[in-house]
Amino acid sequence: MGKKTMISMAVVRRLPKYYRYLGELLRNDVERISSKELSERIGFTASQIRQDLNNFGDFGQQGYGYNVRALYEEIGKILGLNKNYNTVIVGAGNIGQAVANYTNFERLGFHLVGIFDRNPKLIGISIRDKVIQDVDNLEEFLKNNHVDIGIICVPKEQAQKIADIFVKCGIKAIWNFAPTDLNVPDDVIVENVHLSESLLTLSYRLNEAELFKEKIGR
Amino acid sequence: MGKKTMISMAVVRRLPKYYRYLGELLRNDVERISSKELSERIGFTASQIRQDLNNFGDFGQQGYGYNVRALYEEIGKILGLNKNYNTVIVGAGNIGQAVANYTNFERLGFHLVGIFDRNPKLIGISIRDKVIQDVDNLEEFLKNNHVDIGIICVPKEQAQKIADIFVKCGIKAIWNFAPTDLNVPDDVIVENVHLSESLLTLSYRLNEAELFKEKIGR
DNA sequence: TAGATTGTTAATCGATTAACAATC
DNA sequence: TAGATTGTTAATCGATTAACAATC
Numbered sequence: 001m002g003k004k005t006m007i008s009m010a011v012v013r014r015l016p017k018y019y020r021y022l023g024e025l026l027r028n029d030v031e032r033i034s035s036k037e038l039s040e041r042i043g044f045t046a047s048q049i050r051q052d053l054n055n056f057g058d059f060g061q062q063g064y065g066y067n068v069r070a071l072y073e074e075i076g077k078i079l080g081l082n083k084n085y086n087t088v089i090v091g092a093g094n095i096g097q098a099v100a101n102y103t104n105f106e107r108l109g110f111h112l113v114g115i116f117d118r119n120p121k122l123i124g125i126s127i128r129d130k131v132i133q134d135v136d137n138l139e140e141f142l143k144n145n146h147v148d149i150g151i152i153c154v155p156k157e158q159a160q161k162i163a164d165i166f167v168k169c170g171i172k173a174i175w176n177f178a179p180t181d182l183n184v185p186d187d188v189i190v191e192n193v194h195l196s197e198s199l200l201t202l203s204y205r206l207n208e209a210e211l212f213k214e215k216i217g218r
Numbered sequence: 219m220g221k222k223t224m225i226s227m228a229v230v231r232r233l234p235k236y237y238r239y240l241g242e243l244l245r246n247d248v249e250r251i252s253s254k255e256l257s258e259r260i261g262f263t264a265s266q267i268r269q270d271l272n273n274f275g276d277f278g279q280q281g282y283g284y285n286v287r288a289l290y291e292e293i294g295k296i297l298g299l300n301k302n303y304n305t306v307i308v309g310a311g312n313i314g315q316a317v318a319n320y321t322n323f324e325r326l327g328f329h330l331v332g333i334f335d336r337n338p339k340l341i342g343i344s345i346r347d348k349v350i351q352d353v354d355n356l357e358e359f360l361k362n363n364h365v366d367i368g369i370i371c372v373p374k375e376q377a378q379k380i381a382d383i384f385v386k387c388g389i390k391a392i393w394n395f396a397p398t399d400l401n402v403p404d405d406v407i408v409e410n411v412h413l414s415e416s417l418l419t420l421s422y423r424l425n426e427a428e429l430f431k432e433k434i435g436r
Numbered sequence: 437t438a439g440a441t442t443g444t445t446a447a448t449c450g451a452t453t454a455a456c457a458a459t460c
Numbered sequence: 461t462a463g464a465t466t467g468t469t470a471a472t473c474g475a476t477t478a479a480c481a482a483t484c
Contacts, residue, residue: 010451012422016415020397034465043399046465047453054467062466063460079418080425094316101312104397105417149420173424175417179238179322181261191420195411197234199323199393200297202367202409204230206391207298228475252441264441265477272443280442281484 007055014052015079017042022072034065084109086146087175090162091153092117092125092132095177099151100127110149114141118158138162142169149173156180163190229270233297235260236270240290252283302327304364305393308380309371310335310343310350313395317369318345328367332359336376356380360387367391374398381408 021042025033035046042049053059053071056078060066076082087110089096099105100115115127116135125132133141142165150166152159152174159178166174166188173189176182179196239260243251253264260267271277271289274296278284294300305328307314317323318333333345334353341352351359360383368384370377370392377396384392384406391407394400397414 007426008451012419013415015422016412016418019418020415036465045453047455048451050466050468051452058467060466061460062458063464065465078422078429080421080429081418083425085421085424094319098312098316099413102413104414108414108418110417110421148424173420175420189420189423191416191423193411193413193416194234195317195320196322196326197231197238198409198411199328200234200237200299200326201230202391202393202407203298203303203328204233204296205407205409206303206366207301208225211296211298226475254441263477265479266475268442268444269476276443278442279484280482281440283441 011052011055014044015075018049018052019072019075019079019081022068022075025068026072030068032065033068035060037065081109084111085148086111086113087149087151088112088114088116088138088141088147089151089153090116090135090138091155091158091177092119092122092127093153096151096153097127099153099177100130103128113145113147114138116141135162139165139169142166142171147171149175151175151177152182153177225273229273232262232270233293236267237290237293237297237299240286240293243286244290248286250283251286253278255283299327302329303366304329304331305367305369306330306332306334306356306359306365307369307371308334308353308356309373309376309395310337310340310345311371314369314371315345317371317395318348321346331363331365332356334359353380357383357387360384360389365389367393369393369395370400371395 021038035049038049039046044052050060053066057074059071059074087105089100089112092100092115096115096117100112106112112128112130114133115130116133116138117123118135122132123134147169148171150162150171150173152162154162156178159176159180160182163174163176163182163184167184172187174182174184174191176190176192177195179194181192182190184190239256253267256267257264262270268278271284275292277289277292305323307318307330310318310333314333314335318330324330330346330348332351333348334351334356335341336353340350343350365387366389368380368389368391370380372380374396377394377398378400381392381394381400381402385402390405392400392402392409394408394410395413397412399410400408402408
């Protein structure tokens with residue numbers, strides 16, 4: 001076939017939502033669904049759903065719609081959920097611990113193999129059967145253990161330093177919770193979770209109406 | 219003037235990043251900056267920066283650029299950071315505690331006034347001087363205390379129920395960490411933080427190249 | 437003044453929606 | 461077969477980039 005490579009990020013960011021809704025349908029024993037029905041539940045247009053799915057193959061059938069289980073499994077594969085991933089968390093503060101305890105990630109195939117911090121009060125403590133190690137051992141650990149995804153939960157001042165260690169040790173995917181932008185080579189993927197930016201967006205929207213009321217007044 | 223209201227979400231989601239970069243420049247005693255220089259740092263095009271800022275007013279000056287402090291403060295106002303907000307967190311598990319402990323939000327004007335859970339083992343414990351209350355008291359609390367932003371950190375099964383209480387009590391902004399979509403009236407703003415979706419996006423991108431390699435092969 | 441850089445219009449690019457022939 | 465619904469092309473809409481006159 002030779003599909004035109006590279007799916008736009010707009011499409012990619014919708015995929016997990018498809019996966020979630022299809023999972024729910026599956027648990028409710030729904031066997032088949034049309035783009036129209038799915039549209040009503042998920043809130044994308046039927047046209048967009050068909051366009052999105054067609055980027056990856058012909059999953060539907062004219063006159064029938066989509067088989068829920070088959071589509072769920074296909075999207076799972078597209079998202080890479082047919083594989084397992086080893087992860088490490090660096091920074092065992094509040095967010096690091098929250099992420100470590102999110103057992104749902106484990107179920108999706110993301111296995112926490114190490115957790116690191118530099119705070120002596122935390123080193124040695126166990127979180128979900130993993131002993132928090134000294135961050136000074138991180139590089140050594142990464143050389144001896146295969147790790148797919150590095151998770152950064154340290155304060156922003158230390159984030160780049162950790163990213164550099166990740167890159168040096170061959171990690172190709174970084175999940176970054178530090179409120180800063182990381183510099184990494186082109187072949188390393190960074191996915192940011194910037195909580196402050198999310199909160200400020202909410203704050204903006206809460207004030208938007210008023211903002212323009214003032215503008216008009218002046 | 220009567221500006222054309224409604225800024226696109228694409229622009230809105232860039233605002234916090236402008237605010238963050240300008241804050242850094244300010245701390246580094248940079249007085250003025252051109253869209254070109256800012257472009258090189260922040261990674262948006264100079265043209266986009268000028269377009270974005272012009273949605274809100276004429277903040278720059280031809281031949282000079284933008285005054286860093288003035289622009290920082292203007293964007294702060296646009297984001298609503300000249301005000302204070304009372305917040306409550308419902309769900310004192312890992313994420314709830316992490317959000318509660320994020321002292322930086324406090325500095326931005328978001329004041330945690332209550333934290334709730336239904337787990338008897340957590341009720342009564344203090345987090346940042348706030349005693350965790352029984353979620354059965356939530357509605358009563360909201361009637362007696364002004365709250366601007368409700369933060370949902372409960373499991374997805376209970377999220378809608380909490381959202382309903384928020385809506386009933388007049389809260390107009392919800393920060394939702396539960397991995398589900400909430401149903402609320404049009405005048406209530408929901409900002410989602412869906413960690414799983416972020417992780418699955420990362421997973422997708424990590425596998426993308428291989429995905430299309432397979433496609434071509436078949 | 438000359439140089440720099442904005443504000444803003446016009447051109448381009450990309451994403452979404454509409455339409456419909458193909459086909460189950 | 462007739463009805464339903466996809467896959468896919470074309471049309472529309474919106475966002476980004478380029479260009480440049482205005483102006484500090």
